[in-house]
Amino acid sequence: METEIQILQPNNIEELNELISVFEKVFEMGSFERPGQAHLQNLLNKENFFAVIAKTENKIIAGLTFYVLDQYYSVKPLAYIYDLAVLQEYQRKGVGKKLINFTNEHCRQKGFEEVFVQADKGDQYAIDFYRSTKPTEEEQVVHFYYSSVNENDTDRR
Template sequence: MEIKRLDQSGIANFRNLIEVFTEVFENSIPIPNDQYLSKLLSDPDFMVFVAKIHDKVVGSLTIYVLHQYYSEKPLAYIYDVGVAPEFQRKGIGKALIIECCNFCKANGFDEVYVEAESEDKDAVNFYRKTKYSTETLATHFSYSFTD
């Protein structure tokens, strides 16, 4: 297995990871165009790590960088972690978390964090099996602007 961070040249891999996320998260959201994906991959406040086996994307982790006003060190917010169903329970998700944490530690981040909805028992159990520092129970509020 190879884990690598995507750059602007990784649009094909980015499309593959979105297909994995579509399957894992059971949604049918259309994939944005290449121009948008390239713009996203060039944003220094957005990062993508992919796990590949035999040059096939089998899992991924996305991060948004949050700049703090009370510290000069940024936070990394793990937005999505997903592994194709046929590759789950093989340590790929944990390897992605470890790679993300190692990258952030080496690059001066204050902390990496991820949220999981309490009803999503699989996600909660997965994160509890990783080497985390603290667990906080929180309530999530959303403000949606879709019609």
């Protein structure tokens, strides 16, 4: 299986939509309402957002997204992997590791300080996967979330 890994460019809105469909399927996001195309195009245009895809036979089978975080402790930015998914029929074939390795190498070449990702404590599959990618460090962290959305706010477009 030949797998091509690439970073989406601003003119790749169709591929971003395909990647979001992969996320929807793998994460079982039944009630997900996708933002409008203008929002997604704006996201692709940003310098701090990256979408990395894996293609086989011209089909997107996996991908990840990451955000660039500038910091005040260092001039070197951080990369935060937000989502990573591989279609079920392609899992356990090294595709996810290829995405991680590609992203780590890209960030190393661009002078990033580090790449980091979180996995929920209850998601043992994700934890085992990330451990298999040989991270340089692992931390036990608790995240707290504060919603900024009003309960009646349904405008996500």
